[in-house]
Amino acid sequence: MEAKGAKMFCYQCQETAGCKGCTQMGVCGKNPEVAAMQDLLIYVTKGLSAVTSCLRAEGERVESSINYLVTLNLFITITNANFDSQAIVSRIEETLKIKETLLAQLQSRGNLPAAALWQDTADHFVCKAAQVGILSTENEDIRSLRELITYGLKGLAAYQKHANVLGYENEEIDAFVQSTLAKLLDDSLTGDELTALALETGKWGVDGMALLDKANTETYGNPEMTKVDLGVRKNPGILISGHDLKDLEMLLEQTEGTGVDVYTHGEMLPAHYYPKFKKYAHFAGNYGNAWWKQKEEFTAFGGPILMTTNCVVPPKADYQARLFTTGATGVPGCVHIEAEADGTKDFSSLIELAKKCPAPQELEQGQIVGGFAHEQVFALADKVVAAVKSGAIRKFVVMAGCDGRMKSRDYYTEFAKALPQDTVILTAGCAKYKYIKLNLGDIAGIPRVLDAGQCNDSYSLALIALKLKEVFALDDVNELPIAYNIAWYEQKAVIVLLALLHLGVKNIHLGPTLPAFLSPNVAKVLVENFGIGTISTVEADLKKMIG
Known part of the structure; x- marks a missing residue:
């Protein structure tokens, strides 16, 4: 099956065309055929999830293999993961086949949505994809909230997949992901209900990152400097x-x-x-x-x-x-x-x-210092607390997230270079490449750039913040001397953002642009309730965040 003539609309990543949406070819490189099959894969995965959620409601257990299928389906559609339309078609066909088997186990099909009952051959996939894509939700705000939740679930699924391959799973997280996918098919849900569901997704995002942290550290040990x-x-x-x-x-x-x-x-x-x-x-x-x-x-x-x-x-x-x-x-x-x-x-x-290949061509020399996940930072806690109390460390700046191609992202290099010498950068994810090689020095033996690890290790940064809150006997995590200047690119950054919102963190600066999938009204809610903002100039943002 070749998905010729497929239409495209995608705005799930930060680099989406014109900060509005890719309609001809993805900035990431995916073509309309791949985009269409990804849309359809999400649709049939929602349908399967409606069936598994009904099975759970009837007291049946859903096998781990089905949970893994849903997880991988979501992961495949993340930005810059899979450009092979034939591979995605195979996933759609497998999902439909499994859904039919599970449907036969249901005692009642009375309240199932259309996606749970849809079944067709690959010859009709393109036509169906055009009917169920992002723009099939006409109300801009409902569409925005649905996509915000979907992208959060994609990020959560990525972390679930990494934990699963190490033999770790959490049935409650799987059940939440699937029940939420099913709810995204429900046209009766209001904006308020979807907003609450987005924040609940953040709660499960924390649990998902905790599961992966446990899987990684119990398997490979705690990261160390x-x-x-x-x-x-x-x-x-x-x-x-x-x-x-x-x-x-x-x-x-x-x-x-x-x-x-x-x-x-x-x-x-x-x-x-x-x-x-x-x-x-x-x-x-x-x-x-x-x-x-x-x-x-x-x-x-x-x-x-x-x-x-x-x-x-x-x-x-x-x-x-x-x-x-x-x-x-x-x-x-x-x-x-x-x-x-x-x-x-x-x-x-x-x-x-x-x-048969030559040795790699050298690009650079030197070293990177990292390994500052939660246990390593806790081991340095006395030094850190003493530095804060003495005033040697005035502020921490969380600069976690993603890197990207846009020239505007040079802002993060310049921001890091301009930070006062009494500030420490907490980072995770590939955003660190904008500044980790700058040799910014240390404060009383504490490096001024503390790299916790991958994007999922933003969980460590949250634990560090909560530990500091406890040490300084504060009532609110927002009372800590921590500013948040986060770069985002794709859907794993979305689940990290939702997780931070769930933990009560406010006044997060998100850049280099706010997500295109946030409608004006949804963005307004995030700004008014959580203080979400974007970046401006290095000078203005330093004044705002550091003072």
């Missing part, structure tokens, strides 16, 4: 990007003793902070920067690249044959590594290719 090399070695290498630590573990195991080194890229950098990975002598260092520079950096690397999660850009011809995908990712023309039934993956094709 670590110096990560930026240079290269003389051996051939494999570059691994994305977020999935289990994929990295399997790759390190399979490359041990082969003469092939492994380098991280982008969001995989924080893997170096985990104790368990430090036993691998061939775990070389970090290569390059944030995801959007990969076209130049992947060319220079010269060896095979493994994309484990979103953050893939449609590749240039000169390295397409060296780009491999796995998990939720997919790129036409690139080899996709499937997991076996037991979850293991065979990376021998990458290893054999690497042996």
Whole structure:
């Protein structure tokens, strides 16, 4: 099936065309055919979720495999994850097949929405996609709230997927995700009800990040302060990007003793902070920067690249044959590594290719210092508290989130450089690449940039804030000397934002633009109730946030 003639409207990422919506081709690189199939995959996943929610209401248990299917379906539609329309069509067909099986188990179909009952062949997928896309919700505010919740669920699903592959799951989170997807089909829900549902999504976002934190730390140890090399070695290498630590573990195991080194890229950098990975002598260092520079950096690397999660850009011809995908990712023309039934993956094709490739071309030298997740910061608590009480640290600035291509994002580099010497940056996610290599110094031995890790490790930043609130015996987290200047790009940043709102954090500055999917009325609610704002100039924002 080829989705020719598909129409497109997408505004789920920060770089959406004109801050309004992509209608001809996605800024991310996805074409209308892929966009249409992603819309349809979301629709049929909502239908499946309506069925699973009814089964739960009838007292039936939903198998983990079904929960994993819903999670992966959502993850596949995240920005910069999957550009393979045929792979997405296969997911739609599998979802419809499973939905039919579950429908037969229901005692009653009386209140099921149309999406739960829809069934058709691939020949009609394009037509159906045009009927159920984003713009099928006519009311602008209802549409805005539905998409805000959907994008939050996509981000939550990404974190769920990483926990699931490590053997951790939470049935309550799965049930919430599916019941919420079903509610997004209910035209009777009011704006107030959807707003409450968005905030509830933030609550489950906190739980989802806590589950992943537990999965990562119990499996690989608590991140610790670590110096990560930026240079290269003389051996051939494999570059691994994305977020999935289990994929990295399997790759390190399979490359041990082969003469092939492994380098991280982008969001995989924080893997170096985990104790368990430090036993691998061939775990070389970090290569390059944030995801959007990969076209130049992947060319220079010269060896095979493994994309484990979103953050893939449609590749240039000169390295397409060296780009491999796995998990939720997919790129036409690139080899996709499937997991076996037991979850293991065979990376021998990458290893054999690497042996035939030259060593990576050096981009830079030096080191990055990171590993400041919650337990490491708690270990430094006495130093931190003393520095705050003495006035050596006047303020913390949370600059977590995402990096991106737009020139306006240079603002975050300039903001970090302009911060007074008595301020400390708390960061997580690839936004750190805008300033982590600036050598901003330290305060009484505490680095002025404390990197907690990946975007999901924003959970650590929340725990640090709550710990400081406890230490200083404050009633409200907003009384802390913490400012929030967060860069966003895609849907995982949305669930982080909703999680912060659930925790009561106010006056968050979000940039470089507010989301296009926020209607004026929905944006007004966020501004009036939570103090959400955007960025302006470095000088004005320093005055506003630091004083």
